[in-house]
Amino acid sequence: MTEISRSAGVLLEALRAQRPLVQNITNFVSMDVAANALLAIGASPAMVHAPEETPEFLGFAGALVVNIGTLSAQWVESMHVAASSALAIGKPWALDPVGAGATSFRNHVIEHLIALKPALIRGNASEIMAVAKIAGVDVAAARPKGVDSANATAEAEGAAQALAARLGCVVAATGAVDFITDGTRAIRFANGSPLMERVTALGCALTGVCGAFLALEKDAFIATAAAIAIYGVAGEMAAEGAAGPGSFRVAFLDRLAAITPAEVAARLKVVA
Amino acid sequence: MTEISRSAGVLLEALRAQRPLVQNITNFVSMDVAANALLAIGASPAMVHAPEETPEFLGFAGALVVNIGTLSAQWVESMHVAASSALAIGKPWALDPVGAGATSFRNHVIEHLIALKPALIRGNASEIMAVAKIAGVDVAAARPKGVDSANATAEAEGAAQALAARLGCVVAATGAVDFITDGTRAIRFANGSPLMERVTALGCALTGVCGAFLALEKDAFIATAAAIAIYGVAGEMAAEGAAGPGSFRVAFLDRLAAITPAEVAARLKVVA
Amino acid sequence: MTEISRSAGVLLEALRAQRPLVQNITNFVSMDVAANALLAIGASPAMVHAPEETPEFLGFAGALVVNIGTLSAQWVESMHVAASSALAIGKPWALDPVGAGATSFRNHVIEHLIALKPALIRGNASEIMAVAKIAGVDVAAARPKGVDSANATAEAEGAAQALAARLGCVVAATGAVDFITDGTRAIRFANGSPLMERVTALGCALTGVCGAFLALEKDAFIATAAAIAIYGVAGEMAAEGAAGPGSFRVAFLDRLAAITPAEVAARLKVVA
Numbered sequence: 001m002t003e004i005s006r007s008a009g010v011l012l013e014a015l016r017a018q019r020p021l022v023q024n025i026t027n028f029v030s031m032d033v034a035a036n037a038l039l040a041i042g043a044s045p046a047m048v049h050a051p052e053e054t055p056e057f058l059g060f061a062g063a064l065v066v067n068i069g070t071l072s073a074q075w076v077e078s079m080h081v082a083a084s085s086a087l088a089i090g091k092p093w094a095l096d097p098v099g100a101g102a103t104s105f106r107n108h109v110i111e112h113l114i115a116l117k118p119a120l121i122r123g124n125a126s127e128i129m130a131v132a133k134i135a136g137v138d139v140a141a142a143r144p145k146g147v148d149s150a151n152a153t154a155e156a157e158g159a160a161q162a163l164a165a166r167l168g169c170v171v172a173a174t175g176a177v178d179f180i181t182d183g184t185r186a187i188r189f190a191n192g193s194p195l196m197e198r199v200t201a202l203g204c205a206l207t208g209v210c211g212a213f214l215a216l217e218k219d220a221f222i223a224t225a226a227a228i229a230i231y232g233v234a235g236e237m238a239a240e241g242a243a244g245p246g247s248f249r250v251a252f253l254d255r256l257a258a259i260t261p262a263e264v265a266a267r268l269k270v271v272a
Numbered sequence: 273m274t275e276i277s278r279s280a281g282v283l284l285e286a287l288r289a290q291r292p293l294v295q296n297i298t299n300f301v302s303m304d305v306a307a308n309a310l311l312a313i314g315a316s317p318a319m320v321h322a323p324e325e326t327p328e329f330l331g332f333a334g335a336l337v338v339n340i341g342t343l344s345a346q347w348v349e350s351m352h353v354a355a356s357s358a359l360a361i362g363k364p365w366a367l368d369p370v371g372a373g374a375t376s377f378r379n380h381v382i383e384h385l386i387a388l389k390p391a392l393i394r395g396n397a398s399e400i401m402a403v404a405k406i407a408g409v410d411v412a413a414a415r416p417k418g419v420d421s422a423n424a425t426a427e428a429e430g431a432a433q434a435l436a437a438r439l440g441c442v443v444a445a446t447g448a449v450d451f452i453t454d455g456t457r458a459i460r461f462a463n464g465s466p467l468m469e470r471v472t473a474l475g476c477a478l479t480g481v482c483g484a485f486l487a488l489e490k491d492a493f494i495a496t497a498a499a500i501a502i503y504g505v506a507g508e509m510a511a512e513g514a515a516g517p518g519s520f521r522v523a524f525l526d527r528l529a530a531i532t533p534a535e536v537a538a539r540l541k542v543v544a
Numbered sequence: 545m546t547e548i549s550r551s552a553g554v555l556l557e558a559l560r561a562q563r564p565l566v567q568n569i570t571n572f573v574s575m576d577v578a579a580n581a582l583l584a585i586g587a588s589p590a591m592v593h594a595p596e597e598t599p600e601f602l603g604f605a606g607a608l609v610v611n612i613g614t615l616s617a618q619w620v621e622s623m624h625v626a627a628s629s630a631l632a633i634g635k636p637w638a639l640d641p642v643g644a645g646a647t648s649f650r651n652h653v654i655e656h657l658i659a660l661k662p663a664l665i666r667g668n669a670s671e672i673m674a675v676a677k678i679a680g681v682d683v684a685a686a687r688p689k690g691v692d693s694a695n696a697t698a699e700a701e702g703a704a705q706a707l708a709a710r711l712g713c714v715v716a717a718t719g720a721v722d723f724i725t726d727g728t729r730a731i732r733f734a735n736g737s738p739l740m741e742r743v744t745a746l747g748c749a750l751t752g753v754c755g756a757f758l759a760l761e762k763d764a765f766i767a768t769a770a771a772i773a774i775y776g777v778a779g780e781m782a783a784e785g786a787a788g789p790g791s792f793r794v795a796f797l798d799r800l801a802a803i804t805p806a807e808v809a810a811r812l813k814v815v816a
Contacts, residue, residue: 028575029591031300031342035472040517045472046371047301050343053375060374070575072594072618074344099590102604103597198801200579200589244798245584254516257470303572303614307744312789317744318643319573322615325647332646346616526788529742 004187005268008226009261011216016042020062020215024208025049025082027069027098030201033249034067037205040256041230043212051081058085062215064093066118067204068109076109083116092119092214096207101130110134119220120170121163122207125156128173132159135166153177153188161186170220174206177271178228182221189225190269191232193239195248202252206231209256233267234259276459277540280498281533283488288314292334292487296480297321297354299341299370302473305521306339309477312528313502315484323353330357334487336365338390339476340381348381355388364391364486368479373402382406391492392442393435394479397428400445404431407438425449425460433458442492446478449543450500454493461497462541463504465511467520474524478503481528505539506531548731549812552770553805555760560586564606564759568752569593569626571613571642574745577793578611581749584800585774587756595625602629606759608637610662611748612653620653627660636663636758640751645674654678663764664714665707666751669700672717676703679710697721697732705730714764718750721815722772726765733769734813735776737783739792746796750775753800777811778803 021044026034031047038045048057058064064086066079086093095118097110111134114121121131133139142158156173164171165183172180178189196202210227217223238255242248293316298306303319310317320329330336336358338351358365367390369382383406386393393403405411414430428445436443437455444452450461468474482499489495506527514520565588570578575591582589592601602608608630610623630637639662641654655678658665665675677683686702700717708715709727716724722733740746754771761767782799786792 027591028300028572029579032304032472032576035301036517036521039470039472047299047342048371050345050377052345053343053377056375056377070591070593071597072622073596074346074618078344099592103600105594105597105600198583200576200583244801245580246794246797246801249580249797250518250522250794253518253521257516257518300572304576304744307573308789308793311742311744319571319614320643322617322649324617325615325649328647328649346618350616522790522794525790525793529788529790 002268002270004225004229004270005265007222008229008264011213011223011226012230012261012264014216015212018216019044020212021046021060022063022065022208022211022215023048023058023061023082024065024067025079026065026067026204026208029069030067030204033201034205034208036253037256038208038212040253041209041212045208049075049078051078054078054082055085058082058089058091061091063211064091065096065208065211066093066113067096067098067207068106069098069204071106071109079113083113087116092220094118094120094122094207094211094214096204097121097123097127097131098204100127100134107134114167118169119214120172120210120224122172122174122210124175124203125152125173128156128163128171129159132163135163137162137166153179170224172224172228174203174228178232180221180225180228185221187225188271189229189232190271191267192235195239195242195245196235198245199249229268230259230264233264236267237263274540274542276497276501276542277537279494280501280536283485283495283498284502284533284536286488287484290488291316292484293318293332294335294337294480294483294487295320295330295333295354296337296483297351298337298339298476298480301341302339302476305473306477306480308525309528310480310484312525313481313484317480321347321350323350326350326354327357330354330361330363333363335483336363337368337480337483338365338385339368339370339479340378341370341476343378343381351385355385359388364492366390366392366394366479366483366486368476369393369395369399369403370476372399372406379406386439390441391486392444392482392496394444394446394482396447396475397424397445400428400435400443401431404435407435409434409438425451442496444496444500446475446500450504452493452497452500457493459497460543461501461504462543463539464507467511467514467517468507470517471521501540502531502536505536508539509535546812546814548769548773548814549809551766552773552808555757555767555770556774556805556808558760559756562760563588564756565590565604566607566609566752566755566759567592567602567605567626568609568611569623570609570611570748570752573613574611574748577745578749578752580797581800582752582756584797585753585756589752593619593622595622598622598626599629602626602633602635605635607755608635609640609752609755610637610657611640611642611751612650613642613748615650615653623657627657631660636764638662638664638666638751638755638758640748641665641667641671641675642748644671644678651678658711662713663758664716664754664768666716666718666754668719668747669696669717672700672707672715673703676707679707681706681710697723714768716768716772718747718772722776724765724769724772729765731769732815733773733776734815735811736779739783739786739789740779742789743793773812774803774808777808780811781807
């Protein structure tokens with residue numbers, strides 16, 4: 001058993017015992033599945049976004065997750081109030097930069113949010129490279145030469161590491177391979193299933209689950225790696241009996257609720 | 273067969289024959305499952321919230337449900353216009369005070385809404401106690417002494433009864449035990465399943481279903497008790513074959529569509 | 545094999561190869577299931593509505609879908625900006641006029657949107673008749689005499705044809721029978737299942753899927769007929785093993801992902 005699978009098991013049991021409250025400001029598409037993934041794994045989700053109540057609510061929450069999927073000017077204001085409040089009172093918060101790089105409006109929103117010191121930025125490879133560019137990382141220089149480009153995550157590893165170092169946070173680029181780094185430490189997992197990309201908002205829900213682990217564990221690198229390890233193993237197990245994306249989603253929520261530390265330890269594929 | 277299970281059966285058949293139109297102003301998390309629960313049981317849901325059309329739309333609807341889960345200033349305005357319209361034209365409306373007590377913003381919204389004479393307030397024990405406090409009930413005095421505190425609903429019964437009497441409406445505190453009262457009459461059920469709390473927004477969806485019964489039955493105590501009885505029995509039956517929260521949600525919607533008056537009568541646990 | 549089932553098969557394979565990006569401005573209820581239906585069939589959905597980014601985003605998208613289910617003044621503005629942008633840059637866009645005829649606010653929104661030249665308007669029979677009336681069609685005169693009124697679509701055929709001719713677009717009235725026309729050509733299908741009306745937003749999701757086909761095929765009549773043919777056959781196949789609306793939704797998403805051109809050809813019921 002690797003050290004990370006041991007930590008993941010300990011944190012999974014702590015999560016189910018403590019049921020951390022996670023405040024989510026998330027997109028309309030992911031509202032249902034992100035709340036259900038948090039409930040399934042054992043956390044307590046709250047979808048609260050009004051600026052009038054966020055600072056007060058955040059006082060009770062263990063962590064905040066901000067997801068920019070379905071932006072509008074009003075929601076951007078909610079996100080700023082929430083992230084600023086989290087920074088002010090020292091609550092960890094995670095950013096899911098959905099669609100980073102797609103439009104200048106979106107990039108502008110990200111530029112302001114990353115100045116508010118997220119503990120974690122989680123996205124797919126292309127999103128992480130776009131955020132790194134917004135943060136001033138020379139992404140072209142950070143791109144590896146001669147790497148199998150079928151592995152999208154590998155393309156983003158340099159950008160992720162530079163971004164993490166620059167912002168002093170954890171960055172996770174997830175996909176067929178997941179890469180998690182705090183700029184110094186780094187780890188890669190190869191679990192999950194292609195079906196995870198055929199169900200909407202499972203990436204958003206993963207950032208939500210990372211939020212629950214950030215509420216439990218001060219070392220954001222360990223917290224994030226644990227969350228992603230468990231999520232990937234659960235996805236892989238759920239895919240085994242699924243007939244397609246509909247039944248996969250159902251099985252995945254069942255599995256998040258049932259997964260044990262022993263299963264994570266037995267199945268986690270840490271890759272060099 | 274108890275009188276309430278007889279009423280529940282009659283109303284269930286009436287609902288399926290008449291397909292009452294229920295206008296819902298609900299939170300983003302519950303939009304999908306609340307609409308699906310209403311469709312499954314046989315009602316016709318409409319998620320309409322624009323102040324520009326609510327008064328006109330409510331003319332066709334049988335009842336209105338207002339759920340404050342994901343608040344914002346604009347949605348608060350929608351809720352006020354809708355509840356005021358319902359009051360003005362005499363349509364029954366139900367309030368789901370999600371997160372009552374969590375923030376002063378939320379409490380303020382509730383204070384204004386309960387002045388608009390809801391026919392029903394449905395929440396969990398903690399929400400009902402918070403609403404009672406907002407309404408001026410002495411909740412500490414209403415709390416029972418020496419009661420098994422593992423039964424959260426029991427803690428809220430006194431507050432629920434005082435709240436119902438003060439506002440002249442029906443109050444339902446639901447959980448492992450459900451308590452429904454109009455201030456004079458009261459009834460308790462002990463159906464359902466712990467899995468119902470592992471799926472997001474099933475409480476919100478229950479308030480939606482209560483709305484459908486309020487559209488059919490003028491006695492809001494009978495309407496609410498019937499809705500909660502059927503919902504709890506459906507949940508209990510659905511849980512029997514479920515592998516976790518994902519498959520439970522699927523089975524629950526199937527069961528709401530299939531449940532019969534005879535099943536409700538055979539399984540309803542009315543507790544003293 | 546009919547010509548339309550041949551086209552549907554060719555387009556289905558093209559869709560899975562090309563994964564067209566479809567921008568959706570849709571209602572809160574359908575966000576999850578519309579995105580999941582698009583992912584299941586093989587397209588790439590994006591729920592983007594901010595006026596600040598829509599014109600830029602639409603440059604990458606293959607088509608736009610506008611669904612007016614959960615209206616508010618702000619979303620109306622988003623819809624106008626998006627449809628105007630689509631018109632300006634020549635991207636096909638589809639309108640789903642949810643609740644047409646229910647309120648004057650809703651009718652007013654539709655009146656402005658249909659002036660922006662949608663490639664497709666898809667709704668149920670009552671919605672299509674309401675849109676036709678808004679567009680100035682004499683709906684009473686267009687209603688057939690002596691037709692079996694249990695077939696709601698038949699009532700709307702004349703209105704659909706006149707609406708399509710007047711606006712120069714494709715109009716689809718879907719239900720137990722689906723009727724698709726561009727004012728000159730017309731086709732009817734009789735697949736699907738009554739369970740499709742017991743799951744919320746499957747009509748909305750169909751308009752989303754039509755958008756994916758509009759992105760692939762310039763002839764909007766062929767694109768729409770192909771999408772509706774595949775969707776109806778998938779629904780019919782999914783219903784065969786379903787125990788109710790919950791399991792039907794799961795099976796339907798599985799089936800959208802698995803359905804083959806041969807299955808569409810074997811099962812499509814084109815009716816005279």
